[in-house]
Amino acid sequence: MKLYDTLTGTLQPLLRSDSPLPRPGERGPGGEGLRMYVCGVTPYAESHIGHAMSAIVYDVLVRYLRWPGNPAGGLDVTYVSNYTDVDDKLIDRAAELRVDALALAEQQIALWEQQQHALNLLPPDVRPRVTREIPAIVALIERLVAGGHAYATLAGDVYFRVRADADYGKLSHRNIDDLRAGTRFDVKEQKEFPLDFALWKAPPPEGAAGEPQWDSPWGLGRPGWHIECSAMAQRYLGDSIDIHGGGLDLVFPHHENEIAQSESATARPFARIWMHNGLVQRDGEKMSKSLGNVVTVADALARWSPDALRLFVLNSHYRSPNNVTDEAMAAATRAVGRLQVALRPAGPAGSASPLPPGEGLGVRGPADTRACFVAALEDDLNTAQALAALFDLVRDINRARAEGADVAEAQSHLRELAGVLGLTLDAPSDVDASATLDAAQFSKLAKQHAVACGDPDVASTIDALLAARTGARAARDFARADAIRADLAAAGIDIEDTPEGPRWSVRR
């Protein structure tokens, strides 16, 4: 598999002959498999669809790498993603809300974890939090100070010495002079150099009201923004990792500073591949609080299914910006429906197909679909192309089924490949969905059409109405049949007549 590496600006092979990676169940030379670290959220406010997009991208990468169907035969991946639960924004936000900063973080983390589950995101193997990693962070800072890469000030802050890092700027492809020209710092801080950044922050002179703080060799304080990721990646994955991921907006300064810290401390390459996902836009504009166009994960889940959201994300390349529009989301919703329809059982049992499995499946067939799917993902995780292969298989399945062929095998391929992308394709049960509809409205409909129904629940009422419609059709009373259908449609129930009888579904 090749992935685009921000550091070199090129596609890099993930698996190199000089660094054989272990298979599932095996242990690598260092006792670890493929090591992947992804920068998680700062839990100071509700997560938005940008966080969801990022999480979905890395989720698919992990699923694919672990999938036995990939050319490497499935890899043992250790996936670490952090929570930065101590941070300026978090402290400011807590002060605004007059709540405890750590409590705010706790609450937001709980919400986001619930949403991650709803989004069918695999939990990372390790979810470290800054507040629980202070010793590792302090140890790393001490190491940097000892090596001359950092210095403490009289105020009790510790700064990273950017000028001591010869290749500072290599990840974001800038040089110190360009960066310096753009600085807007007040130089009242006791920095040696304007670009030096904080590793450890002493409480402000006016007092650290409500700020979390810990003891350290430099006095009370808290970690700076970037050091936590260096420390946590190192603790859980080692000095050198295989993949480091995050949003494109983290390239500078966050990842630039991480690479500076980690490599200054260890003198070893920090990550083999730096992966960055593009950012979500809303109607062509950046999502931001000031524009008031932030779509939270809760908003998104209320409007669109997890599969639709995921398909929307995967329909474009992970490095491109992804523009969320109502129209695009509606298209994704319909597309998910198309995948679901292809997975419906072929027909009534007993009408067993005379064709052996695999026959009649068009020119492509499941094997070719798999090959296209794999080739697409091998090439820098081209999920859009992988999806195209899935839709080709959908067409083949529908066509073959119409011809009476046995499509069960092809369907299981479709289900498996969709699963690699994290698509569940489980349509929520219509009976369940109907429970949320207005029962009174439907019983009124039943009365209107003079249909008797013993059970008051919506699903039973619909079944009774449908039975009446079927009777009307048999009697060629199409006016009555169509009136029932029209009234159900007006109430949000769609009807399809199939060889097995009428099928109803809740319109979403």
Next chain:
RNA sequence: GGCCACGUAGCCAAGUGGUAAGGCAGAGGUCUGCAAAACCUCCAUCACGGGUUCGAUUCCCGUCGUGGCCUCCA
């Protein structure tokens, strides 16, 4: 001001030095009592202007436009 991406059909969006996947929408057809679903067919010359090349949407330069980063951000 500095750095960097991108600009493909009505919309979303892959991709390639030799005339462009897929999804949604639309048109016609098959099926259906009529629909729906499904299937078949149709629907773009790739922002604009130069250049390199036998040939560019794909490479180079410029223009315009959009977006990102440079300060917090997935």
